[in-house]
Amino acid sequence: MYVRGAKNREEVWLLDHIEAMGLDGTAFRSRDYVVAVDEASGEKAGFGRIRVHKPDDASSDDADSGRSGRTDAVCELTSIGVLEGWRGQGVGAHVVERLLEYAGDEGFDTVYALTGAGSYLAQFGFRRIEESQLPSVLEVRLEAKREGVDPDAVPYALEVDRFRMPERLREAFKRAPDDSEEAGTDESAEDFGIDPESATYKYDTGR
Numbered sequence: 001m002y003v004r005g006a007k008n009r010e011e012v013w014l015l016d017h018i019e020a021m022g023l024d025g026t027a028f029r030s031r032d033y034v035v036a037v038d039e040a041s042g043e044k045a046g047f048g049r050i051r052v053h054k055p056d057d058a059s060s061d062d063a064d065s066g067r068s069g070r071t072d073a074v075c076e077l078t079s080i081g082v083l084e085g086w087r088g089q090g091v092g093a094h095v096v097e098r099l100l101e102y103a104g105d106e107g108f109d110t111v112y113a114l115t116g117a118g119s120y121l122a123q124f125g126f127r128r129i130e131e132s133q134l135p136s137v138l139e140v141r142l143e144a145k146r147e148g149v150d151p152d153a154v155p156y157a158l159e160v161d162r163f164r165m166p167e168r169l170r171e172a173f174k175r176a177p178d179d180s181e182e183a184g185t186d187e188s189a190e191d192f193g194i195d196p197e198s199a200t201y202k203y204d205t206g207r
Helices: 008-020 091-105 118-122 136-147 167-179
Strands: 002-005 033-037 044-053 074-082 110-115 154-159
Touching (some): 033 091, 044 136, 074 091, 091 110, 091 167, 110 118, 110 136, 118 154
16 A cells, blocks of 8 residues: 555546545645555555645635745645545545655645544544634635634644644554455456445545
8 A cells, every 4th residue: 555646637537536525625726635545455545635724725726836925925734535445444544644745845844734623633633722722714715614624623733843643553554465455456347437336435634
C-alpha cells in the first residue's frame, strides 16, 4: 500500500466518491488530492485533499496555490475518504500523513481542519482551537461548512512538525494488502463510477 498524488484521469472517480460519501468538493482540483493504492492489485483504497487559501480571498472558491505570498497563505486538510473494503486498516491515517508531509514541503508550519469529527484528528495531534484564532478566510469557510455539509464543524489545528502516527495505524497499514478484499489488476468501470454498496461514508476531516 502506498499514497501518491492523484492523476488527472481520476477526476471522475474522485468526484463520484466525494459525492457518495457526502464530502466537501468545493473548488475541486484533482491536483490537490492524494490517493492510497494497493501495490499488488492497483485498487484505490482512499483519498484526501490539502486545500490552500489565499488571505483576503474568502469570497473566491478558486484560491490559487502558487508560491507567491506563501507565508500568508492558509493550508486546510479536508475531504478524507476511505472505501468500505479498506476501513480499519490505517489507510485514512496514511492519507493524512502524506498530506501533512506535502504541507510541510510547501513551507506551511500549521495545517487547519474544519470538522465535526475532530476525535479522529486528535490522535495525530490536532487540537481544538477557538474560532477567533482562525485566519479570516477560514472563518468564512467554517460558516459555509456549517450551512452545508457539516453543521457541527469546529476548527482544529496542528503544527506540522508535531504530527504523530499511532503505531497501531502504521502496523495496520503495513498489513492492509493481506486484509483487503481481493481485486483485479485491471481498471474496471467501477474505478470511474460508484457502487453504493462498496463506497460509503466513513469520516471527513474537513467537510
